[in-house]
Amino acid sequence: MKKLINNLLYAGLVVMAFSFTSCQEEFEEVAGGNDQETITANSSTAQLIEKTSSNDGSFDNIVDGASCIALKFPYTVEVNGIQITIDSREDLHTIEDIFDEVDVDEDILDIIFPITITLADFTEIVIENKEQLRELAAQCLEGGDDDDIECIDFVYPITLFTFDINNQQTGEVVVESDEDLRKFFNGLEDDDLVSIQFPLTLKKFDGTEIVVDSNGELANALEMAKDECDEDDDDDFNDDDFDEERFDFCLTQCPWEVREVVRDNQSQTEQYLEYIMTFAEDGTVVVKDREGNILNGTWTSSFTDRGPLLTLEFDVLVDFNLEWLVYEIGDHTIKLYAENGNKIILKQLCEDDPGEVPGPDTLREILKECEWIIKKVKNQGEEIDRLLGFEFKFLPEGVVTLSNGITTSEGTWEIGYNNDQVLSLLITMGDEPGVSFEWPLRDLNNTRLRFEVEEVDYELVLLRVCDDNASDGDVPEIRNIMMGGAWNVAMYKENDMDMTSEFAGMDFNFSTMHQVEVSVNDDPISAGIWRVIRNHDNELKFFLNFGDEAVLGELTDDWYINTVDSNRIELIHEDENSTETLVFERP
Incomplete structure (x- = not known):
């Protein structure tokens, strides 16, 4: 018995077919009447047509891990504790952004059920729970693949004819889309006969079009296209589909700033941070260190099934000498990885020439636009932790304030050139000598x-925060979660050393004005500063500052927010010597 066709177009086609069979004189013979004019619904050519017109579900593999199904918009997911609604393909990038905020995290994504999914044949099914979804996803090929053909597409409309066993035409239909075409073939029995009106146009993955004039040419074109491109059916949502030509263009378009270097599981970031790499089309790469010294090397790229490979060779920068897998390209960032604990992260600098320093007026306006949070203050090599998270406001008339949310110091500021003709910020604040200094500008974005x-090891790093990040949806939400009641330290580890017991019995209450109070049995024992901001690398950071107190001072740092939900937040801090993990949970 024929399959029931839900689409009215195909229901009409079936009715048309029956009306033809009732009147023999209305039959129309196909010229020639040979096997090349028609194909059976179960033929290899028909199967190639079905695979090419199948619904591709690989675009949302970051959610379901299966290319043979796609979730129907809209739906809601919880990503590392943050709930977001997915209304379009563009929203899927938000999930990747959250996953990328901390490279060492264990990403968690939960789908809020029920959901509706679309199968390869465009059938829609309501899924009530995770087990149902897993069962359907398991029907895909191993590794998330499907058996569709994505490297070539039909150009519509296409006219199709149906025939009886005597090769006499019984119907005609025009299809306008992959869904129409796939549903048409779904409505046929295995031995039904079909013919296609030629010539037929196909568009390949690179945009080129080819025209076929017969079933044989069509089958050959579809078969040849099966492996012509990366269908991106795996679950590696970080590969970003760069071909070699696009990768080379991206690499040479602008300079790149070194943000992180790890060799053999040992951080070398402090040594190479903010080095500038400029890749030229002739295969040379010029590196400028923080002192302005020039180091020369070479680069080559190749393309594999895993993605682009970048090979770097230097006489001096031996930590860069490897064949690197380009693991991720996105949002002006390239992440390079190699086996045995090797990683380089580069940030693109297209907006300004890295050697070009703004004038005094430009720097004045930049400072006055927003608030500036202290990320680091270092005097003669010693970091002043008690100022972490303090907020500068550079006001008109040369007035500057420095606040921890409760107390505010006031001083003066001006912009000018120092004796070495380097653009500098001069801060004078009598009751806070830690920031009173003539600060030469070394880096601005x-x-x-x-x-x-560098000669006296003084350093000041400021992060811009406008309107307290009120327009950033994630930051206010996390703040509200933290201010919803008391929290306890559920875990504090430095590398493999567990020091959670040091914080037993302590209640942490996060309140407005960036204040945090610590109490034991409702008796306050300490107070500090906390902040949630999005930093210059678009990462969510959690600032904690208890100064240099014996125990609580160990928590003073700017932490990456790894995961967060209404009852738990996990923070991570990495430097060249250690990895710290701090987990707060509600009691």
């Missing part, structure tokens, strides 16, 4: 300023 005097 939209959201970050770095001042440094």
Whole structure:
């Protein structure tokens, strides 16, 4: 018995077919009447047509891990504790952004059921729970693959004819989309006969079009296209589909700033941070270190099934000499990985020439636009932890304030050139000598300023925060979660050393004005500063500052927010010597 066709178009086609069979004189013979003019619904050519017109579910593999199904918009997911609604394909990038905020995290994504999914044949099914979804996803090929053909597409409309066993035409239909075409073939019995009106146009993955004039040419074109491109059916949502030509263009388009270097599981970031790499089309790469010294090397790229490979060779920068897998390209960032604990993260610098320093008026306006949070203050090599998270406001008439949310110091500021003709920020604040200094500008981008005097090991790093990040949906939400009641330290580890017991019995209450109070049995024992911000690398950070107190001072740092939900937040801090993990949970 024929399958029931839900689409009215195909229901009409079936009715049309029956009307033809009732009147023999209305039959129309196909010219020639040979096997090449028609194909059976179960033929290899028909199967290729079905695979090419199948619904591709690989675009949302970051959610379901299965290319043979796709979730129907809208739906809601919880990503590392943050609930978001997915209304379009563009929203899927938000999930990747959250996953990328901390490279070492264990990403967790939960789908809020029920959901509706679309199968390869465009059938829609309501899924009530995770077990149902897993069962359907398991029907895909191993590794998340499906058996569709994505490297070539039909150009519509297409006219199709149906025939009886005597090769006499019984119907005609025009299809306008992959869904129409796939549903048409679903409505046929295995031995039904079909013919296609030629010539037929196909569009390949690179945009080129080919025209076929027969079933044989069509089958050959579809078969040849099966392996012509990366269908991106795996679950590696970080590969970003760069071909070699696009990768080379991206690499040479602008300079790149070194943000992180790890070799053999040992961080070398402090040594190479903010080095500038400029890749040229002739295969040379020029590196400028923080002192302005020039180091020369070479680069080559190749393309594999895993993605682009970048090979770097230097005489001096031996930590860069490897064949690197380009693991991720996105949001002006390239992440390079190699086996045995090797990683480089580069940030693209297209907006300004890295050697070009703004004038005094430009720097004045930048400072006055928003508030600036202290990420680091270092005097003669010693970091002043008690100032972490304090907020500068550079006001008109040369007035500057520095606040921890409760107390505010006031001083003066001005912009000018120092004796070495380097653009500098002069801060004078009598009751806070830690920031009173002539700070030469060393690095500036939209959201970050770095001042440094390397000879005496003075450094000031400021992060821009406008309107307290009120327009950032994630930041206010996390703040509200933290201010919803008391929290306890559920875990504090430095590398493999568990020091959770040091915080037993302590209640942490996060309140407005960036204040946090610690109490034991409702008796306050300490107070500090806390902040949630999005930093210059678009990462969510959690600032904690208890100064240098014996126990609580160990928590003073700017932490990455790894995961967060209404009852738990996990924070991570990494440097060249250690990895710390701090978990707060509600009692």
